[in-house]
Amino acid sequence: MILQHRLKANSDRLDIELVKHYGNLPQVECYAGQQNQVFMNVLSNAIDALEESLANNQAQITSPTITIHTEQVDTDQIEIRIADNGLSIPESVRQRLFDPFFTTKPVGKGTGIGLSISYQIVTEKHGGSLSCTSEPGEGAEFKIRVPVRQEVSKNVAIGV
Numbered sequence: 001m002i003l004q005h006r007l008k009a010n011s012d013r014l015d016i017e018l019v020k021h022y023g024n025l026p027q028v029e030c031y032a033g034q035q036n037q038v039f040m041n042v043l044s045n046a047i048d049a050l051e052e053s054l055a056n057n058q059a060q061i062t063s064p065t066i067t068i069h070t071e072q073v074d075t076d077q078i079e080i081r082i083a084d085n086g087l088s089i090p091e092s093v094r095q096r097l098f099d100p101f102f103t104t105k106p107v108g109k110g111t112g113i114g115l116s117i118s119y120q121i122v123t124e125k126h127g128g129s130l131s132c133t134s135e136p137g138e139g140a141e142f143k144i145r146v147p148v149r150q151e152v153s154k155n156v157a158i159g160v
């Protein structure tokens, strides 16, 4: 909802289509505000990537699309995948995606902290994993896995 205005077509480009494949998810114990920050970061990166692809007139991008999958992968884990069909991410960039202050965006557009904070939230705060795959010519996909329940011992460790 918050990013809706960024999906709309404007004078420079087409609409970005959002395709939702939402599975049946159980209630998940989490820091909801922080998890929302993760989704915002990953989604806004996908929009940036599509805008950049469109601006560069990439022939492959005739229908800019973001696809979201959610599913329960086993009894105690859920998975959220957010994929775009923008420019793929070269290996050299992929290795540094989660580094603090790593950005390929112009000064004033990106600070390079979105994914490093997201990584911390998913792995350290929730005991999950955040990873990215990207095949040449096929855009990028970010995969977030989080446990359905937080262990009490971990909550103590992070000061809850």
Ligand SMILES: Nc1ncnc2c1ncn2[C@@H]1O[C@H](COP(=O)(O)OP(=O)(O)OP(=O)(O)O)[C@@H](O)[C@H]1O
Binding pocket: 041, 045, 046, 049, 084, 086, 087, 088, 089, 093, 097, 102, 103, 104, 105, 109, 110, 111, 112, 113, 114, 115, 116, 140
């Ligand atoms: N979906 C994507 N497609 C292509 N490149 C991506 C994608 N998501 C992230 N990246 C790359 O990873 C880099 C780091 O992303 P990150 O969100 O951490 O920082 P940023 O978007 O540059 O700045 P900000 O701090 O404003 O989020 C980006 O600059 C971009 O090069």
Ligand SMILES: [Mg+2]
Binding pocket: 041, 044, 045, 110, 114, 115
């Ligand atoms: Mg970002």
